[in-house]
Amino acid sequence: MLLEVIYGELRDMWLVESQYEFSRFWLGQSRSYMSCAKARKRQPSLLVLMRLSQRLTSISAKYAAVATTEMERVNCYRLAALSDQVGNALGHQLLSGG
8 A cells, every 4th residue: 555655665764653643744634544544455535645745745845955964865855756656646546536
């Protein structure tokens, strides 16, 4: 599931500590959103994907503005790549009728 991939990447970058935090901050949903979506094998809604895309783009831009180390610059690219993945999923979902 796309959200699990994104969550894992953000966790690897130390940008999120828990599924609760991911659900609230990155997805704009309730604390239990991620665990419920995983349990039900449910795909994210268009709204959730749009919020996640916007958040990834915003954080990537802010991160890039202050990045001073190689690791920080790499994380900027990783965030941009994640944003692209979410954008692709959004496009696919829109084309398939949501």
